[in-house]
Each structure stands twice: as structure tokens, then as C-alpha cells.
Amino acid sequence: MKIDYEAVIQGGGMVGLALALTLARAGLPVAVLEAHTPRRWRREDPVDQRVSAISVASERYLGRLGAWADIRRARACPFHGIHAWDGEGGGAIHFDAHRYGEPHLGHIVENRLIQTTLWQHLSRHDNVRLMVPGSVEGWDAEPEGLRVRLNDGGECTTRLLVGADGARSRLRELAGIGHSVRPYGQHGVVGTVWPEHHHGGIARQRFLPTGPLALLPLADGSCSIVWSCPEAQATELLELPEARFREQLTQASEAVLGPINACGPRAAFPLRRSHARRYIDRRLALVGDAAHTIHPLAGQGVNLGFMDAATLAEEMLAAHERGRDPGGQAVLQRFQRRRLGANHLMQTGMDAFHWLFANDLPPLVVLRSLGLSLTDRLAPAKSLFMARAMGLSGELPALARPHPQTG
Ligand SMILES: Cc1cc2nc3c(=O)[nH]c(=O)nc-3n(C[C@H](O)[C@H](O)[C@H](O)COP(=O)(O)OP(=O)(O)OC[C@H]3O[C@@H](n4cnc5c(N)ncnc54)[C@H](O)[C@@H]3O)c2cc1C
Incomplete structure (x- = not known):
């Protein structure tokens, strides 16, 4: 069987494109099938509603792919501090990168900028086929690979099919892999807002019984918000006239950056925990x-x-270098062993946090506020939290360890 691609990746979001670029740079032929033509990021456009806090580990990885410098130059806001406080009990915690000899804790970046940059880098490689609109219809197993049927009626062969097609993964479904889903009973209201005061490079989060409210710093001094709250409240917040929304946000943020003077369009996304x-x-x-x-x-x-x-x-490249099958079971098992437990641990930790702060039982409120304030004074515990926030805890893939370009 002649193999067309070492990997066929369904989903050209941030994760699928990063994987494709890693393999393409190492000389492996890859295909990416994406359902929608990505909307290109343009400097003259206002900041997109969807942004992500990119950890130091992810920054290093994107640096290794040669994409980080372009992202950083285009529009990314470094943050050197995180301030989180309990809206009910009054406890607070503050992380400052400088006190630990680090320049920053992460960057806030528009998702679309990351996607566009990775896409541009990929299109420079002639061992990559980008298919839009493209998707997998099904596949047949053969001894050395898979014969994959595509939506345009064509087919190709590959050693590995990768599902990077998001939370509602069709590939996961086609493979018959079950997954557990637990809605948090919240929606995340997102948008760009302009508070009276500059954020000073600090990411802020207030824990409210209805859910956390984050004010993430953006390069032009504005903030991107993620306001997690029950669905009915989210609907209400989307429908409020702008002035009323600004008032409510000023109140919910305890005017930590002064009154909110302006805001851009708002959108809401359901928040759910899921795990394959x-x-x-x-x-x-x-x-x-x-x-x-x-x-x-x-x-x-x-x-x-x-x-x-x-x-x-x-894992794929290590096998390839040794002349072994990069889509073989040994590679896949090592990948699963390294990632499933680590992701599960992070999910469980976040759930515990979410439960603790979404609760307004008086004893719990007192305890968690005490806990926050105590942790704030305990250097070892703080270092642990900081390493987590920077994505530097646990076993890191080699591509996310320090390297000369990004430090
Ligand atoms: C409100 C909110 C705030 C968040 N903030 C952060 C944050 O600060 N930091 C952080 O790390 N994460 C954050 N996240 C999570 C983050 O947005 C996601 O984890 C991330 O977008 C997932 O990327 P992905 O590439 O895996 O999937 P997606 O971004 O969902 O990309 C999947 C791609 O696959 C394509 N696709 C889907 N189906 C098919 C198909 N059948 N055929 C072909 N293509 C298909 C889609 O078009 C899409 O391009 C946040 C999420 C929410 C909801």
C-alpha cells in the first residue's frame, strides 16, 4: 500500500494546525481537512471576541514552530501578574512574575491570530495539503495504514488519522469513542471592554457565587472579559442595552479598574466539561x-x-526517526499514557476550584477566603500554582521545554 500522508488531521483549529506544522517541519507529508474557510486575522480589525491566555509552555512550543515571533509582533499582550479575589469572603491572592525572576506569566492572544499565523506557516510547506471544505466520511483499515474516504468523493491513505475537530468531534463519533459530558450549568459571556484605568499587565479574576468574572489584559489597554454565569443571566447580559451592561460589569468587577466606559459586541458560549x-x-x-x-x-x-x-x-517523530511506524499502536499508547492522566488531573483540579467558588455556604466562604489569603503568604504553595498557570508543571513535551529563541 502506498502511503500518501503520514497523518491526516481533521480540524484546522489552533491545535490541529500546530500538530500539522510540527510534522510538516520535520518533513512528513500531512493533510489537514477543515470544514470552514478560516476568517483571516487582520491588524485593522478590532480585537476578536475569542482570546486565550497562552501559557509559557505553549509560547515555547509555538516558538519552536517559528510562529510565536509573528504572533507576538502582530498583537499579543504579555501579563506579569494575576490577581484573583473572592467576591463574597474577601480573600485574595496575587502572583507577580517579577518576584520569581520571570518576565511574564503568559500572553493574551486572539484565537484567530494564532490560527491565521499557523495557517500561513503551513501553506509555505509543499508537503502539506490543506483541504477546505474538507472532512472525513469514513475509512477502511489495511495492514500498513488506513484508506480514508473524503467528503469530495476522493480518497487517500495515511498511517494516522487525527481528530482535532473540536468539542463535538465527528471523528470521535465515527470511531465510536464514548465521552463523558458534564455541563457546568454556566455560559461564558465574552467581549472587549474599556475600563477607566489601564490594566497594568495584570489578569484579574473575581470569584462570584454565580461564576468567575475574568478581565484579561489586551495590548491597547482594553480588557477581554469572560463572565461565567448561569444561562438565564447570560441571556439577560447579552440583551441588556450597552449602558446597563457596563453598569452591571462595573459592579460585578467591584470597579477594580474603575467604571467600564465602553464595550464591544458580546457573545456567550456554553461551558461544559467533557472527556473522551x-x-x-x-x-x-x-x-x-x-x-x-x-x-x-x-x-x-x-x-x-x-x-x-x-x-x-x-512520539510520532521519534518512531519515524528509528524507521518505525509513526501511526502504530506503540506510539499511540505512549501518547495516551502521557496525556490522558495529565488532562484528567487538570480537569479535576478546575472542577474542585469551580465547586468551591460557586458555593455560598457561609462556612465554605470563610474557609476558601482563609485558604486564598494563606496560600498568598505561603511561598512554596504559590510557586506550585504559578508553575501550573505557566503550564510548567508535570512532564512537558520536549518542544515545550526552554530553548534559545524563546528562553
Ligand atoms: C469562553 C471561553 C474562554 C476560553 N478561554 C481560554 C483561555 O483563556 N485559554 C485557553 O487555553 N483556552 C481557553 N478556552 C478553550 C479554547 O478556546 C479551546 O480549548 C480551543 O479553542 C480548542 O482548540 P481546538 O483546535 O482543539 O478546537 P477548535 O477550536 O474547536 O477547532 C476545531 C476545528 O475543527 C473544525 N471542524 C469541526 N468539525 C469538523 C469536521 N467534521 N470536518 C472538518 N473540520 C471540522 C472546526 O471548523 C474548527 O476549525 C476558552 C473557551 C471558552 C468557551
């Missing part, structure tokens, strides 16, 4: 939101996805 029962099948792997989704309160979703992509690529 397994990440692999015969010659098939799931990465990113196709494998797991998590509450955005710690801004970890796409960062976990990038670590999936870097780990899968690392």
Missing part, C-alpha cells in the same frame, strides 16, 4: 477539545491541546 474515554483507536488519535474540554476559569483549554499536539508529534 480514550484518546486512541487503531491508527487514530484525538487531540485538543476533541479529547477534552475544561472550565475556562484557569485559561487552560487550548494550552492542554497544544501539549497533546506536541506530545503526539514527539
